[in-house]
Amino acid sequence: MSSIRSNPETLSVLDRPNSYIGKTVPRPNLDRLLQGRGTYVSDMELPRMAHVAFLRSPHAHAEIVSIDASAAKQMAGVIAVVTGKELSAVITPWVGVLSHLKGLKSAPQSAIAIDRVCWQGEAVAAIVATSRAAAEDAAEHVAVEYREIEAVTDMRTALDPATPVIHASLGDNLAWERVHDAGAVDEAFAGSDAVVEAEFIFGRHTGVTLEPRSVVADWNAAEARLTIYQGTQAPHMVQNIAALHLGLKESQVRVVCKDVGGSFGIKVHIYADEMAIYALSKLLRRPIKFVADRVESFNTDIHARDHRCKGKIGVKRDGSITAFEIDDLTGIGPYSMYPRTSAIEANQVVNLVGGPYTNKNYRARARVVYQNKNVMCQYRAVGHPIACSVTEGLVDLAAMKIGMDPVEIRRRNLIADDAYPCGSPSGLRFEQLSHHASLAKIVEMMDYQALRTEQAALRKKGVHRGIGIASFIEVTNPSAAFYGVGGARISSQDGVAVRLDAQGSVICQTSITEQGQGSESLTAQIVGSVLGVSMDRVRVILGDTDMTPYGGGTWASRGAGIGGEAALQATKILRKNILDVAAVILQSTPAELDIAGNAVVNVGDGAPRIELNELARIVYFRPDTLPPGIQPELMATKHFVPREYPFAFTNGVQAAWVEVDTDSGFVKLLKHWVVEDCGTIINPQLVDEQIRGGVVQGLGAALFEKCIYDERGQLTNANMADYLVPMSGEMPDIDVGHVVSPTRESELGAKGAGEAGTAGAAAAVTNAVNDALSPFGTIITEIPLTPQVILTAMGRI
Amino acid sequence: MKASAFAYARATSVANALELLVLHGEKARVLSGGQSLIPAINLRLVAPELIVDISDLKELRGIAVKGETLVIGALTRHADLLKSSDIVKCAPLLKAAVAHVAHPAIRNRGTIGGSLAQADPASELPACMLALGATIVVRGPGGERRIAAEDFFTGIYETKLAPQDLLVALELPVARKGSAHFFQEFARRHGDYAIVGLAAQALLQGDRFADLRLGYFAVGDKPVLAKAAGRLTGVAVTPALLAEVSDALSDELDPQQDQQATPAMRRHLAKVLLRRSVATLLNRPDLQAGATA
Known part of the structure; x- marks a missing residue:
């Protein structure tokens, strides 16, 4: 250090x-x-507690014609079968917008669907019974008649006039659009020695917490008070939202969050089915428990990423970057999530692209569209992996084009360590970063030149290894600028x-x-x-x-x-x-x-x-x-709360060393390095393990994880056998080094470390794979980098 | 999800298990290691009325060499196969394959009989049975029958087993002098079902194959014993011949499309494995070089 x-x-x-x-x-x-x-929520047992299983829509988009629960209600152990309409007597719908994301629009969402379902997995009825098994038995006997509606699934055509509009009241399927233009981009491209373009594709994936979302809600009618036991990252936010929509004062709601088995941003949102549990407890005047099973976790836990981003970079022969331009498109499901909204990830992409570099010419457009798939929202390193992959992918392509080493082009463009405080062309303010010190350290840690020598020697033997570098910045310690200024009652x-x-x-x-x-x-x-x-x-x-x-x-x-x-x-x-x-x-x-x-x-x-x-x-x-x-x-x-800077930016750099089997398209991760700067380090082991865990989630995105939807909006791999999370057998050793630039906003000087690993891992691996494949002239800008993707790109199949 | 309610019977003998199966027919399911059945029940993909638990039947567990035959009881666990010196000596291909079956926790519970009866076309052991020329021993209401592995697997999760049958053992010819084996699979992660895999058993005579059995898995609705292998026996293998056989193999296979791979990719990977296996078994690295072409 x-x-x-x-x-x-x-x-x-x-x-x-x-x-x-x-x-x-x-x-x-x-x-x-x-x-x-x-003590996890699933350990909780309360007197008179009932269990809920949700009957969920098998269709991506359909009208609910009728629900017949008469047979289910007669079954042993069944306490109630409650539809969305019945539940609406005790809970109001919500709209996931924030005022500082100008133009963001969404439709009212109910705790349980009323009249219409908008994604496969949306709840249409709650079956309340003496056990989860009894509730599931009864769910098989609730007859729902649906009238299918054409599903909007492809984000690329979501805005076409021929595509049906999911929410008629919104007029179109555009949730939000942001355009940003700084400097003189066209002149900069015109004056460049080389301009390179690429489209970057990011698979939809999810967080897969070991402990699924779970909640016990206990309405005590005698005290007129609701106690919510929930594995959440933000208890006071849950308190505020539950009170707001149940017509209670915050003082009537207590949120208790005991041990939580992983969150990664999955558990920082308000989910419709959780709202339904709060409401059911109030309606039925007894404790109600819901523990999502793995299949419904895949179908209802927020998904993330799923971006297609066109990128363009201009560069001079001496390696100086002249301009960045991006056009980003993302599909977020049928509703903007509540209360943090589903526009933040695209907003972050616009904010962060080009962030590590001195370049001042930057143009960006981001469009966020609705579709009939599960909802999307903030997951670990929101927007960062996309911005980093696009930026660092473009920088490597530019380097390749002018024949410059990837480390050298970064040295020539990273913001100098003594240039702070300074800002980015997207309007970010940096207090103190350490890009050059970080790059120098990682080059030393990985013995960059020795790796290049080894790579060249192995290439002669038909072994194709590659090195990938990715510099990044990371948003941490957010002030009220994230949510509070937009009207969300989320304390900063x-x-x-x-x-x-x-x-x-x-x-x-x-x-x-x-x-x-x-x-x-x-x-x-x-x-x-x-x-x-x-x-x-x-x-x-x-x-x-x-x-x-x-x-x-x-x-x-x-x-x-x-x-x-x-x-x-x-x-x-x-x-x-x-x-x-x-x-x-x-x-x-x-x-x-x-x-x-x-x-x-x-x-x-x-x-x-x-x-x-x-x-x-x-x-x-x-x-x-x-x-x-x-x-x-x-x-x-x-x-x-930090007051001077809206966010404490951190920075770092990652490097990947990979081997590509050019016969099979399989990628082997040989080694991974991270140097990051989170300011004061309180507990080195906790920081290092946060970095490693984050890297592993980033590597999952790079090689394995993807929610695969078919053209009708059916999630086809909602289980742990078909949705591939990264596992230890495939993970490389991850060496972590630190540079320390404490923030002066606080006496402690600590910045965040939780998301840095996820921010840059996929970018480093993608760059490494392209480096390995350079003798074949193959460039891949799509993750996950599956054997199918690699063999196809190489023209082997 | 939670399993729907079912009745449970712990069989006290093979005869008792057979009685229960005759009585309940398709409404009953046999439980051995539980590594496929229990997840399926918990996902409500199957809802048997009765579980016949045979896991206590010690007579079905164990490995024995009887003359030129290796007999493996149906309840022998994957972990037992990995540890057995008889397996190393008589059927080393099996040991190589079992190391790829899922993870240690699953290998500690899962049984070879369960895996064969499950007949997942992407699993390792059915293909090994083809490569090794195994005989599956089945007991049913009409007594005991012996079914050649090549006839046993009939489709995805389908075998010659009737609902009243119990798979009790399998018999393998003991490896002869000059035997060699090769096992490799392409799986996205350690322990996953393969995208394509190959269990190969060869008999070498000098620098040629006297016999070559290529058991492919995850290339169709059941394991496939590649006919193309026949063209490599008794002749000097040249790169040109291997390329021809490779094309023949490609024509012979009818692989499925799924989330991991298109049929074209499966054919490609099957050919990669053909080259790798032949090059390895004959110790001819020159034959593998052609694989990148």
Whole structure:
């Protein structure tokens, strides 16, 4: 790890003796999870709890002519069969738009379809029974008569006049369009020595969380209060939305989020079937449970990507990039998701293309269209893999065209490390990035020249290996600019309350959430370090709207940067309050005292003066022994949101080393490298594993994952045998290196790390495959890079 | 999804299992390792009224060499095949193939009889039975019958087994001196069903094939014993001959289209495997070079 901006003259609050910051320490929640004592929603059992199975549409687009549930209602164990119309008595529909995405339009969506289904898998009735099995038995006896309507499935023809309009009230199938033009693009292309164009195709895929979406809703009519147990990334958002559409006050809704088995952005949205569960509990006045099975996860968890992006790059003979132009098209299903909308990914593509480079000439168009497939929305590294693949694919094509090495062309165009702060032609503002330091480091880590030598030697033996490089930028620590300014009630600030208990242990309540990435650990590390207590004294409570401060949760790589800073600031206050009391007790001054090793000590010689448990005993049980007028405050709360920059951009570079079997079209991933800069690193192991996990999801997109729809809108591979997730057998070793440029927006200096791996992995692999295939003159700009795609491109079949 | 309700009977003997199957016919399904049946039940793709669990029938489990015949009980698990020294000695092709069957957890439960009775055309073991010239031993209401592997597999998930039959064992000729084998499959991920695979068993005489049996899988609705292989036996294999045989193989196969591959791609990969197998078995790298043409 190297730091390009060290600041040795001032010791920060994080550099205290025995600090946990920058150290790999075990997660506090490991024992609970490894001993099987975690609590997931599917573990929940409540008295009188009923189970739901949804009857889902077999058609991509159809009118619901009639629903006959009379036979199902007579079956053993069945409590109710509820249609969309019946449920609409207790829950209102919603429209997934945000005001800052100008022109974005969507149609009202109901918790359960009423009159019409718009994708295969949309719920048409809820069967409530004493067990899931009984509900599924009954579902087979609900007779639904459909009248099929022509399905809109191909995004390329969705806007054609001959294509049916899915929602007549919208007038057409265009959800949103953004056009951006900066600099003088036409002149720049005209003045270029070479201009290269390509169309990049990205498969539709999904997140595949180990634990499926699951919810238990418990309406307590006596309290007029709804408790929602749900694996969500954003409890306060769920609270707000549930209350809004059930006609309740937020204070009437409590959202509890216990352990969550992976999220990746899948669990940051409001799903129609989850809304139906909240409403069913209110309607039937009892606890209702729904756990999505794997088939319905594939059919209803948000999908992502599915872009076709035409790209164009201009370049001079000396390698300088003159202009980028893109025309992006994406199909998002029949509704814009709620409440974050389905236009964000396309918006991000426009924002991010060309982002690492000094080029100022940039033109972009993005169109987002409706179709009769499952809904699409934000999934890990929203828009980044597309922008990165397009940008880095174009840069490699330009390099190939002018005969320049891929590393060299990047060196000549990446924004200089001393050029900050600066902006991008799409309007992004960068506080401090480290593209050149990152590139230099990765070149060294992978021994680039040695790999090139090896590649040339093997090529003579008919072994075709390739190297791919991909620089990237990543949006992290979002302020209100993401959702709040558009009218969504999704908090961009987070809060932490921290208190010293009577035996000197620390309780910390935070509004960020934990889905496996280590929020609990990083919070405890910060609190322990800043306060001067050992981590085992710190208990972190998260995921409960009744118990934690108000905040956004964990998504968009914001937990450490925003929630971590709130924890730091709250703990600083608690520390000051403790030292104030200690000074009184010890007849000293706060400046002469410090806290270390769970005790108040002398600043000068570190000699222990009073144990924290003794201090707490005096404060809580013998306040009468303190001087008059002293009222100790051993609990502190702080909130934080970045204000100066709308996003804390991070940067990095990835490299892939692959071998292509030119007989079979199979790609073998030999090695992968990442250098990234997420600012201050709180726990190196957590960061590295976030990067590796992200890379693996990116490699999945590159080689394996795709939701395959037929022309009638049927998802044909909705199971774990046919939808190929990346597995360990195919994964390469992933070496991770860091450059550290802390953000000055916070004292902590941490930026996000959760999505960097996913942002650039597919771009690196695609560039590597094209590098391997360069002797054959084959260029492929489509992922996943399946053997079928590769053999076809090579003209072998 | 949750399975629909079914009755369950744990068979106490082969005779007892056969009684139950005669009594319930098509409404019953036999459970051995459960690696295909249980997922299908949980997805409600099948809804048997009765599960006849034969997994306790120890007489159906085990590997024995009887003279020139290797006998493998139907309930022998994939993991047992991998560990058996008899398999290494008498049918090493099987060991090479089983390593490609799914993942360790599945190999610990799945049985060879279950795999053969399931008759998934993309699975490894049925093709091995063709290459090895196996005999499938079946017991039914009319007593015991022996069915040649070439006749046993009749279509996708279809065999000569009647609902009242129980697959009890399989018999393989013990590998002779001069035997050689080759196994390779193209699968997107380790443990996946193959896009195309080849189980090849050869008898070498000098630098020629005295016999060559090429058992292809995932190239049609059942495993295929390639007839084209016959043209490579008893002759000196030249690149030109191999190219001719390769074309003949392509004509002989009628592969299906699915999400992984078009028929053209399957034919292409089958030809790649032909070249690789012949080059490997004859130790003639020059023959493989032609594969990129």
